[in-house]
């Protein structure tokens with residue numbers, strides 16, 4: 500069983516860590532942070548304090564003018580767009596070995612969702628909700644790395660996908676610093692077979708072909724191509740249909756050893772899962788139990804069955 504988890508490096512909004520950086524000076528409590536702190540390394544950022552704004556401060560807002568976004572502080576009549584963009588670019592360019600971003604929702608700087616946008620710089624006429632300026636720049640610069648906020652992580656599907664991706668990307672990053680030969684890559688790829696299948700069966704096939712033809716090229720060249728394609732495959736979230744397909748594949752490993760009642764029950768649970776009545780974890784738990792009961796080492800090592808530490812569920 501994969502228990503030796505890598506340590507994802509996450510860029511995180513300072514206020515989510517409980518730091519006193521918000522415009523109103525009030526702290527935030529986000530329980531997942533405490534759990535994550537046991538397993539991740541944080542790189543904190545507060546774009547507003549980092550451009551020199553005090554705590555507490557007058558609110559700033561996002562405005563849109565001729566398709567361009569800006570940030571403005573109405574009480575001080577101060578346009579902060581250039582400062583915010585310059586800071587964001589410099590900060591993001593200097594980041595190394597990052598596996599994800601966890602930012603504060605609804606913020607004019609950090610929000611990945613729910614940030615109010617206005618059509619005027621005074622913040623009088625709202626035109627809808629979108630993202631903050633720092634979050635937009637982060638997504639632009641790191642298109643294959645998950646950028647989420649605390650609000651979106653309340654959705655179990657988004658949370659699970661985020662956790663799966665940050666641990667997989669950290670694993671790939673750590674693996675690529677120690678990998679020495681094609682043999683290492685074959686072992687890595689085997690562990691990810693079912694996880695990759697749940698994201699994209701076509702992507703899994705392409706990665707498999709890359710590994711299979713690896714002996715025709717220098718190892719570093721194959722590794723670089725593998726990393727690029729692996730990140731691309733993970734950038735499209737899995738669907739219920741693809742996950743169901745993987746459940747059936749894994750179930751296929753055990754079906755000849757199960758009783759008719761066990762098989763019937765598992766297939767019934769899959770139908771319930773497809774209708775949203777049973778969680779993915781319920782099915783994973785059964786499959787994990789079978790890997791122990793039948794001592795299936797190949798499946799015990801499949802990342803699909805243990806994508807991140809159970810304490811984070």
Ligand code: SF4
Pocket residue numbers: 512513514515520521522544545546547548603606608609
């Ligand atoms: S949301 Fe972002 S800019 Fe606002 S206080 Fe938190 S870290 Fe700072």
